[in-house]
Amino acid sequence: MSATFLGIPPFPEAAHTAVEDSQLRHNLRKATHTIRDKRGQVVGELGDDWSALRSEGAAIKEHTLRHLDHYLEQVEEAVQRAGGTVHWASDAAEANEIVTRLVQDTGQSDVVKVKSMATQEIELNQALERAGITAYETDLAELIVQLGDDLPSHILVPAIHLGRAQIREIFLQHMAEWGVPAPEELTDDPRALAEAARVHLRERFLSTRTAISGANFVVADSGTLVVLESEGNGRMCLTLPETLISVVGIEKIVPTFDDLEVFMQLLPRSSTGERMNPYTSMWTGVTPGDGPQEFHLVLLDNGRTDVLGDTVGRQALRCIRCSACLNTCPVYERAGGHAYGSVYPGPIGAILTPQLQGMSSEVDKALPYASSLCGACYEVCPVAIDIPEVLVHLREQVAEGPGHTGEKAMMAGAEAALSSSARLDAAQRAASLARGAVPQHLPGLAGNWTDTRSVPEIPEESFRRWWKKRGEGRS
Amino acid sequence: MRIALFITCVNDTLFPGTGRAVVDLLERLGHEVVFPEGQTCCGQMHYNTGYRRPAAKMAVRFVQTFGDADAVVVPSASCAAMVREHYPRLGQNGSRLSRKVADLAPRVYDLTEFLVDVLDVTDVGAYYPHRVAYHPTCHGLRMLGLGDRPYRLLRAVRGLELVEVAQATECCGFGGTFSVKNGDVSSAMGADKARHAVDTGAEVLCMVDNSCLMHVGGILERQRSGMRVAHIAEILAHTETSAPAVPPTASPATEGARR
Numbered sequence: 001m002s003a004t005f006l007g008i009p010p011f012p013e014a015a016h017t018a019v020e021d022s023q024l025r026h027n028l029r030k031a032t033h034t035i036r037d038k039r040g041q042v043v044g045e046l047g048d049d050w051s052a053l054r055s056e057g058a059a060i061k062e063h064t065l066r067h068l069d070h071y072l073e074q075v076e077e078a079v080q081r082a083g084g085t086v087h088w089a090s091d092a093a094e095a096n097e098i099v100t101r102l103v104q105d106t107g108q109s110d111v112v113k114v115k116s117m118a119t120q121e122i123e124l125n126q127a128l129e130r131a132g133i134t135a136y137e138t139d140l141a142e143l144i145v146q147l148g149d150d151l152p153s154h155i156l157v158p159a160i161h162l163g164r165a166q167i168r169e170i171f172l173q174h175m176a177e178w179g180v181p182a183p184e185e186l187t188d189d190p191r192a193l194a195e196a197a198r199v200h201l202r203e204r205f206l207s208t209r210t211a212i213s214g215a216n217f218v219v220a221d222s223g224t225l226v227v228l229e230s231e232g233n234g235r236m237c238l239t240l241p242e243t244l245i246s247v248v249g250i251e252k253i254v255p256t257f258d259d260l261e262v263f264m265q266l267l268p269r270s271s272t273g274e275r276m277n278p279y280t281s282m283w284t285g286v287t288p289g290d291g292p293q294e295f296h297l298v299l300l301d302n303g304r305t306d307v308l309g310d311t312v313g314r315q316a317l318r319c320i321r322c323s324a325c326l327n328t329c330p331v332y333e334r335a336g337g338h339a340y341g342s343v344y345p346g347p348i349g350a351i352l353t354p355q356l357q358g359m360s361s362e363v364d365k366a367l368p369y370a371s372s373l374c375g376a377c378y379e380v381c382p383v384a385i386d387i388p389e390v391l392v393h394l395r396e397q398v399a400e401g402p403g404h405t406g407e408k409a410m411m412a413g414a415e416a417a418l419s420s421s422a423r424l425d426a427a428q429r430a431a432s433l434a435r436g437a438v439p440q441h442l443p444g445l446a447g448n449w450t451d452t453r454s455v456p457e458i459p460e461e462s463f464r465r466w467w468k469k470r471g472e473g474r475s
Numbered sequence: 476m477r478i479a480l481f482i483t484c485v486n487d488t489l490f491p492g493t494g495r496a497v498v499d500l501l502e503r504l505g506h507e508v509v510f511p512e513g514q515t516c517c518g519q520m521h522y523n524t525g526y527r528r529p530a531a532k533m534a535v536r537f538v539q540t541f542g543d544a545d546a547v548v549v550p551s552a553s554c555a556a557m558v559r560e561h562y563p564r565l566g567q568n569g570s571r572l573s574r575k576v577a578d579l580a581p582r583v584y585d586l587t588e589f590l591v592d593v594l595d596v597t598d599v600g601a602y603y604p605h606r607v608a609y610h611p612t613c614h615g616l617r618m619l620g621l622g623d624r625p626y627r628l629l630r631a632v633r634g635l636e637l638v639e640v641a642q643a644t645e646c647c648g649f650g651g652t653f654s655v656k657n658g659d660v661s662s663a664m665g666a667d668k669a670r671h672a673v674d675t676g677a678e679v680l681c682m683v684d685n686s687c688l689m690h691v692g693g694i695l696e697r698q699r700s701g702m703r704v705a706h707i708a709e710i711l712a713h714t715e716t717s718a719p720a721v722p723p724t725a726s727p728a729t730e731g732a733r734r
Binding site for chain 1: 482484486487488489490491492494495498510512513514515516518520521522523524525526527529532533564613614617618644645646648649650651652653654655656657658659660661662663664665666689690692693694696697
């Protein structure tokens with residue numbers, strides 16, 4: 001259970017392997033198109049109301065981010081007033097320390113988990129494992145990933161890269177290691193797979209006294225946390241245990257309960273393609289005799305404050321983790337989530353991961369280029385994050401940094417050739433003279449073109465030459 | 476009307492046939508075409524790859540070269556979108572560049588927009604007796620919002636049978652430097668686009684951007700698919716009295732360049 005994104009090469013290299021994996025390509029094509037089409041239907045049926053909702057969602061998020069200091073204090077006060085305890089974590093290490101200590105204080109060595117991106121981001125399971133605590137994932141797809149010692153490849157559907165036959169294999173081979181085994185006669189029928197998971201998890205829910213979750217939203221004025229899920233496993237984790245620890249990024253706040261109205265429409269339609277979310281759990285602190293009697297909220301920064309300082313990049317913090325951008329992205333569909341080297345894959349990951357991590361590694365620096373800038377992600381984003389704009393903005397930071405000498409030389413060469421019409425004309429004439437001699441297979445970066453595509457034939461004369469001759473012929 | 480042609484560096488250098496087609500077409504419709512010779516490139520490649528300063532210099536050149544034009548026509552939706560959508564981000568607020576961009580950008584049009592919106596024409600008198608598949612390229616589709624304009628122009632061409640490409644609105648995978656920086660994914664996307672195009676049974680794949688056509692056309696040629704590509708200007712310029720669209724010896728992907 002110690003799978004980690006460390007060691008995954010930069011995007012182009014990771015994608016090189018992924019695009020040749022026919023099973024992966026098939027699984028992703030099928031799954032992304034299914035969700036994409038469902039989303040298209042339920043968003044389309046709202047007509048102009050959708051764009052109004054979208055603007056409203058973006059505005060609420062933008063307002064909250066601009067006044068985050070205020071709302072964070074409001075959250076702290078409201079949660080504590082309702083009987084919860086608030087902890088502040090500046091980075092992943094601090095958050096992991098806090099959660100580990102809180103679990104140790106309960107005297108438990110097992111915890112159940114509600115699907116949560118924040119705890120994936122800080123690699124909480126691995127930190128708990130080092131402290132001798134076993135974290136059991138209860139979301140079906142997270143369970144599949146955990147049993148398979150695999151990595152999540154999608155925000156909503158972490159096991160999207162796997163087909164049902166592969167899932168059956170994982171259940172048969174690994175369920176017994178973690179608890180109730182899969183039935184020997186297990187088939188790859190989705191109902192049978194779900195039933196095996198249900199039986200496996202049910203015992204876990206009933207025997208575990210501490211739960212860890214994230215949250216989709218935190219309401220500032222009431223201190224209410226909100227989790228949206230489809231399976232009911234989250235509801236089990238949020239109600240049965242004695243202690244609940246929620247790790248939540250500081251950007252998840254909305255000011256008032258009324259604001260949820262907007263997001264309860266935006267999120268399910270964008271995410272699962274449903275009109276209404278199946279299981280929405282809300283809790284405010286502790287209620288005597290009902291649900292967990294001890295509640296801790298760990299507010300996580302982990303790079304978010306730095307992102308807030310970037311006027312272009314900060315729109316990424318509006319994200320409500322719906323995955324619509326992943327499901328619509330033609331690059332994600334072909335490269336898969338693992339190629340992005342982070343728990344946040346796809347277009348949103350390509351702008352979020354490098355910003356949260358500070359563009360420090362080659363993996364981070366490659367991510368802003370993992371897009372053809374087609375704009376489909378921006379089109380479907382329910383909070384109108386202009387992902388292409390942020391991608392280009394981050395590319396500027398990469399291009400201004402060290403390295404990429406070959407590319408910089410090429411760009412400088414192109415800039416020189418394009419700096420005057422005389423120079424461009426000279427370059428075009430030189431190219432025309434060499435027109436018969438251009439090979440169809442080129443070395444280096446150009447080889448990435450000629451591997452799969454022919455080189456267009458260079459014409460005898462450029463347009464500007466033709467235009468000039470035409471003018472001379474007429475005068 | 477006096478129309479300034481911004482040919483774009485890609486068309487100028489590699490696809491002059493597209494430029495000649497635009498000139499033929501606009502003159503046939505009774506307008507005067509001028510070619511400001513100081514023009515070079517809109518700067519999109521530099522801008523989209525993260526090289527903002529060179530892109531800003533090219534934006535300055537562009538507004539100097541075209542600042543006085545009544546209308547600037549661009550046979551590339553992507554380059555027109557660069558001017559209209561990205562140039563406003565290149566100048567500081569209140570700077571000379573941003574003022575000039577704000578003035579000029581609304582007069583810069585992709586060819587199909589110009590024909591339908593400004594000249595108010597959809598039947599341009601063209602004749603092209605072929606089955607044609609049209610792929611709406613991303614910047615035309617999502618940044619300029621070309622909508623049904625290219626389809627209306629193509630439907631009005633005599634002899635032309637227009638067919639739909641499956642997954643039409645999905646990117647072809649060109650993406651400028653994406654095509655070489657992420658060659659594998661770009662090729663995978665292009666292969667799917669090529670397959671959907673071939674599946675239509677059309678002879679010709681048409682777009683409003685030669686850069687995307689160069690990518691998908693390059694794949695179609697490598698696959699010996701037998702499908703050729705054509706910029707929409709070349710189809711709209713074609714008439715009963717034009718030379719045959721495909722000389723017997725022409726290679727599919729570079730048909731435009733060789734005429």
